[in-house]
Structures are given as structure tokens and as C-alpha cells.
Amino acid sequence: MLLRELVGHPALGLRLLHGDDAALDRPVRWIYTTDLIDPARYLSGGELVISGLMWRRGPADSERFVAVLAASGTAALAAGTAVFGTIPDDLVDACRRHDVPLVEVPEETSFSAVTELVVGALSAARGDRLAHTVGRQRRLLSAVAGGMGLDELVAQVSASTGLVCRVLSATGRGIVPGPRALSDPELDRIAATFLTAVRLPAVVGGGAHSVFPVGPASEQRSTSWFVAVEGAFPTWDAEATEAVDELVAIAALDRARRGEGLRVARDIADDAVALIADGAGNRPETATRLRQAGLDPTAPLTVAVAGFVDRPDRLEIARAMLVDAASHGTSGAPAVGVRDGLAVALLPGDADALRVALTRLEPGLGPERLTVGVSRPSEPGALAGALQEARHARDQAEHRPGALHVVTGADVTSHVALLATVPDQVRRAFATRVLDPVLAYDARNDAGLLETLEAFLDCSGSWSRAAERLHLHVNTVRYRIGRVEELTGRDLGVFADRVDVFLALRSR
Incomplete structure (x- = not known):
């Protein structure tokens, strides 16, 4: 009235x-x-x-x-x-x-x-509006039941309200991107408002957009969707607000439906990552799993690993973040599995879009620290090395301050980067030729030669420090290293021989 x-x-x-x-x-x-x-x-x-x-x-x-x-x-x-x-x-x-x-x-x-x-006038108006709302809800639900896609429903609500609506993920990925692509600065502001607002819905600074959460308020925002609508919601009339609320509810249903498919994809991704970690990147079963995950098994792939520092309980959150971020710039969902307490993504092409997307999550991390390592693109036969390179890059990220760091293979300047370019089969063959006699001796005698060798090299060839680390007498360390030299035919006092053995250990 x-x-x-x-x-x-x-x-x-x-x-x-x-x-x-x-x-x-x-x-x-x-x-x-x-x-x-x-x-x-x-x-x-x-x-x-x-x-x-x-x-x-x-x-x-x-x-x-x-x-x-x-x-x-x-x-x-x-x-x-x-x-x-x-x-x-x-x-x-x-x-x-x-x-x-x-x-x-x-x-x-x-x-x-x-x-x-x-009161009479307001009650009559509310009755009319309720009847109109029920009619609109029935039309929307009928459209959903009839198979209308989320993008068509968003367009329908946008047309009926005159408000441009979009459905986005926390990293700014366009589930329904809208009639025009938003610029990176716009996406940064919108995503930051969604991640940090004390209460939702919220208006983005300047009033250009309003953001509405898709899903329950208790859900982790950094892995969720939201509806972004152009304009400040407090200025809308009741009908427009109700229409957007209905769109939010339908988007939540669509997200739940897609989640069922992602659960199946997780098992496939876990299998593919396990095969690659075991050095089977060029085997037929690995190619089959990659193909089932929607990836080309003959094309170069980039490996990304992510995890929260000192928070193993957040593994599934890290996986969900990586799924979202790695989906930028690709036509389908990436293969994201878990291995050794880390989320591992296999994605085509380079990782520029991945870095930008992950950085967008930083405002919502709070006191937690997410560290990510990314390899350079590698052929399928060298993916185990790429996985090692990504893990090493993440190790470097852990030593940097701040809530989020993404370190790529290009940032890694050590032997790990060199080994990552060598096909898995070649690396493992080299390791086998150098170390198999030591491994066989240990298997027969439980002599601890491999453990002693690793400690000796980690201590830069210091007998006393290696003995202290292993809680052994220094003469025991000398005896064991002597046996290693006999079995491998290499003198660990010679720098070139020591490098051979060190690289063999890192190539296993």
C-alpha cells in the first residue's frame, strides 16, 4: 500500500x-x-x-x-x-x-x-502476491521436472525480474556465467564478499551485485556455490526478492544432483592417481582410467597437489577446492583423487587459470593455510615424476608465510625438476640397476642398509651425524656403508658415485 x-x-x-x-x-x-x-x-x-x-x-x-x-x-x-x-x-x-x-x-x-x-489493504496485497508466487513456483518446478537446465531457469528468472542473475562457485567459476563475462576484478570483489560477509545475503561494495548462498548456512563457503545478482537486494520489491530466493533453492537442487556424479568420479580419480604414483602412467589400465575421467590419455597432463598445513582432517575440503579451481578453463571436471594425505589433480594444459582461481579463495581461509604445488605439463609416461615435482613444489610452499601459496614446477630449481622430465620407466630402471643389490641383501638379511644409506646421504656423508640419527655406533655405520659400496660397485667418497646413488634413491 x-x-x-x-x-x-x-x-x-x-x-x-x-x-x-x-x-x-x-x-x-x-x-x-x-x-x-x-x-x-x-x-x-x-x-x-x-x-x-x-x-x-x-x-x-x-x-x-x-x-x-x-x-x-x-x-x-x-x-x-x-x-x-x-x-x-x-x-x-x-x-x-x-x-x-x-x-x-x-x-x-x-x-x-x-x-x-x-492491515486490510496489506493482507489483500499479500494474498495476491502469494497466489502469484505459488503460480511462479509451480511453473519453475514444472520446468525442472520437464528437464529444463539451470542455465535456462536462470535466464527465465532474469527475464521475469529484470535482474541479471548468475550462479558462481567460490573460485568465481561460472556455473551459469550470465549474458556477459565478468572481469577478473569484478569476480575478485564478488567472491571475496561471499567468502567474508558476516551475514548472507550481502551487497558487494558499491552496490553493483548482491550474493546469495546456495545451500545451508553451515556449509563451508569455500567449497560452495552462490547466486550473484546485479543490484543491491534491499532496494528490490518483494516479488523480485522471492523470485531470486526460489532460484537459489533450485540451484541447490541442481548442485546436489551434480554432486552424485562427482562421487562416482572420485573413485575413478583415486584409481588413476594411485596407478600414476606407482609408476604405471604408461600402462593400459591407467589410460583407461584417465579416459573414464574425461582426460585424453595421450596428451600432456599437469599434476597439482593441495593440502592444509597441519590439518589432515581437511583433506576432503582441499579436494573440493581443487576440483572447483581446476575446472576453470576446461570443458569437463578434472580428475582429482587423494594420495598420502593430499588432494591430487590431473588436468590438461598449464595451470595459469588454476593459480588465479585458488588465489580467489584466500580471503575466506582465515587462520588456516592452504599450500599447493603444481608440476609442469608431462607426457603420461612421466606423470610419476610430475607428481614428485608437484609434491616438492608444495613442500616449498609450506615454508612461505601467508594463508595460501601456489608454487609451480617452474619455481623449483633442484634435481626434482630434472627428474620430473625423465620418463617413469627410465627413472625406475636406473634406480633398479643401482639399488637392487642393496634391496635384495636387505630382504635376505634385514641388514638396514637402505635406511643407513639414506641417513648417510641426508647427513652429507657425516659418519657421526648419521650414527646419531640412527642411534647406532659409528663403526656400525661405516660397516654398512662399506657393504653398500661393495654391492653397488660405487665409492661414496667419490662425488660422482655419490650423486649416482642419491639420484637412484630419488628415482624410486
């Missing part, structure tokens, strides 16, 4: 004392009668406040009362004349100062008559 309709009702005899045409077009959301001088706690905005002015003892009271109404977003003040015989000038002046429309209620008009008229 508009204030104009109330003031113009002939049976009430109301008179507008302050307010212009724009004020008369203010909507009245509800009605509230009070004689409290500070009714702020009972006002939420849009009310017609009716008062008999029993609270007024002087001009200062008028100023205080009207200031409270203005701060609460009141639609108008309807003041009765029964107490003073007229409306005090100081009340009129206060309404002018605070731009609160003021309506005079004559003594012969009861407050109950005004209340009955407003």
Missing part, C-alpha cells in the same frame, strides 16, 4: 502536513501504534507509525521522537490531535528536518479505523 492511497481515502479525513509527491509514493509495509518516546526496538523499516503524542512534554521530545523514526526508516508518522487539539509546530519542524512525512489524524477518526484500512 502506498502512503498516497491512505491519505487520499475520503472516509478518514487525513491531511498531509509535511511531504512531497515522492513521499506520497512511499510504500507502507506495516502499521505500528505507540506512545513510547523511543520505539526503535520495535521498528524494522517501512512502517506507518501512529501516535497520540502522549510522550511529548516539550519541543526537545519532538526532536528525539522524530530522529528515532528517521533512523529506523519509517514510512511516515500519523499523529493524532486529541491531546493538543492540533499538531504542535515543533513536531512539524522536526519532521521537516528529518524528512519524515507527517500526516494529521483528526480527533473524529479513530486509530483503529486507520489500522483496519492499512
Whole structure:
């Protein structure tokens, strides 16, 4: 109901004392009668406040009362004349100062008559709106049942409300990207608002967009979807708000449906990652799993590993983040499995889009630290080396400060980068030729030669430090290293031979 309709009702005899045409077009959301001088706690905005002015003892009271109404977003003040015989000038002046429309209620008009008229009009309007809403809900549900896609439903709601709607993920991925692509700065602002807002829905700074969560409030925002709508939602009418709320509910259903498919894909990805980690990247069963995961088994792939520092319980959250981020720039979902407490993604091409997408999650991480390592693109036969390169890159990321770091293979300048370029079969053959005699001796005698060799090299060839690490006498370490030299035919006092053995250990 508009204030104009109330003031113009002939049976009430109301008179507008302050307010212009724009004020008369203010909507009245509800009605509230009070004689409290500070009714702020009972006002939420849009009310017609009716008062008999029993609270007024002087001009200062008028100023205080009207200031409270203005701060609460009141639609108008309807003041009765029964107490003073007229409306005090100081009340009129206060309404002018605070731009609160003021309506005079004559003594012969009861407050109950005004209340009955407003409540009746609002109830009728709400009934009409409810019928319209139910009809719209039925049409949307029928469309969903008929197989209409989420993108078509978003377009339908956008057309009916005049508001451009999009469905996005926490990394800014366009589930339904809308009629135009958003720029990276726009996506950064929108995603940051969704991830950090104290309460949702929320308005993005500047009022260009509003964000609505898809799913329950208790869900992890960094792995969720949201609906982004152009414009500030507090300025929308009730019908537009209800339509967007319905779209949010339908998007949640669509997300749940897609989640069922992702659960099947997880098992396939876990198998593919396990085969690659075991050095079987060029075997037929690995190619089959990659193909089932939607990847080309003959094309180069990039490996990315991610995990939260000191939070193994967050593994599935890390996997979900990697699935979302790795889906940028690809036509289908990437293969993301888990291995040794880390999420592992296999994706085609380079990882530039992955880095940008993951960085967008940083505002929502809080005190937690997410570290990510990314390999360079590798042929299927060298994917085990690429996995090692990605893990080494993540190890480097752990030593950097901040909530999120992505380190790529190009940032790694050690033997790991070199070994990652060597096909898995070649690396393992080299390791076998050098170390098999040592492994066989250990298997027969449980002599601990391999453990001693690793400690000796990690301690840069120091007998005493290796003995201290292994809790052995230094002569025992000397004896075991001597046996290793006999079995491998290499002198670990010679730098070139020591490098051979070190690389063999890292190639296993």
C-alpha cells in the first residue's frame, strides 16, 4: 500500500502536513501504534507509525521522537490531535528536518479505523502476491521436472525480474556465467564478499551485485556455490526478492544432483592417481582410467597437489577446492583423487587459470593455510615424476608465510625438476640397476642398509651425524656403508658415485 492511497481515502479525513509527491509514493509495509518516546526496538523499516503524542512534554521530545523514526526508516508518522487539539509546530519542524512525512489524524477518526484500512489493504496485497508466487513456483518446478537446465531457469528468472542473475562457485567459476563475462576484478570483489560477509545475503561494495548462498548456512563457503545478482537486494520489491530466493533453492537442487556424479568420479580419480604414483602412467589400465575421467590419455597432463598445513582432517575440503579451481578453463571436471594425505589433480594444459582461481579463495581461509604445488605439463609416461615435482613444489610452499601459496614446477630449481622430465620407466630402471643389490641383501638379511644409506646421504656423508640419527655406533655405520659400496660397485667418497646413488634413491 502506498502512503498516497491512505491519505487520499475520503472516509478518514487525513491531511498531509509535511511531504512531497515522492513521499506520497512511499510504500507502507506495516502499521505500528505507540506512545513510547523511543520505539526503535520495535521498528524494522517501512512502517506507518501512529501516535497520540502522549510522550511529548516539550519541543526537545519532538526532536528525539522524530530522529528515532528517521533512523529506523519509517514510512511516515500519523499523529493524532486529541491531546493538543492540533499538531504542535515543533513536531512539524522536526519532521521537516528529518524528512519524515507527517500526516494529521483528526480527533473524529479513530486509530483503529486507520489500522483496519492499512492491515486490510496489506493482507489483500499479500494474498495476491502469494497466489502469484505459488503460480511462479509451480511453473519453475514444472520446468525442472520437464528437464529444463539451470542455465535456462536462470535466464527465465532474469527475464521475469529484470535482474541479471548468475550462479558462481567460490573460485568465481561460472556455473551459469550470465549474458556477459565478468572481469577478473569484478569476480575478485564478488567472491571475496561471499567468502567474508558476516551475514548472507550481502551487497558487494558499491552496490553493483548482491550474493546469495546456495545451500545451508553451515556449509563451508569455500567449497560452495552462490547466486550473484546485479543490484543491491534491499532496494528490490518483494516479488523480485522471492523470485531470486526460489532460484537459489533450485540451484541447490541442481548442485546436489551434480554432486552424485562427482562421487562416482572420485573413485575413478583415486584409481588413476594411485596407478600414476606407482609408476604405471604408461600402462593400459591407467589410460583407461584417465579416459573414464574425461582426460585424453595421450596428451600432456599437469599434476597439482593441495593440502592444509597441519590439518589432515581437511583433506576432503582441499579436494573440493581443487576440483572447483581446476575446472576453470576446461570443458569437463578434472580428475582429482587423494594420495598420502593430499588432494591430487590431473588436468590438461598449464595451470595459469588454476593459480588465479585458488588465489580467489584466500580471503575466506582465515587462520588456516592452504599450500599447493603444481608440476609442469608431462607426457603420461612421466606423470610419476610430475607428481614428485608437484609434491616438492608444495613442500616449498609450506615454508612461505601467508594463508595460501601456489608454487609451480617452474619455481623449483633442484634435481626434482630434472627428474620430473625423465620418463617413469627410465627413472625406475636406473634406480633398479643401482639399488637392487642393496634391496635384495636387505630382504635376505634385514641388514638396514637402505635406511643407513639414506641417513648417510641426508647427513652429507657425516659418519657421526648419521650414527646419531640412527642411534647406532659409528663403526656400525661405516660397516654398512662399506657393504653398500661393495654391492653397488660405487665409492661414496667419490662425488660422482655419490650423486649416482642419491639420484637412484630419488628415482624410486
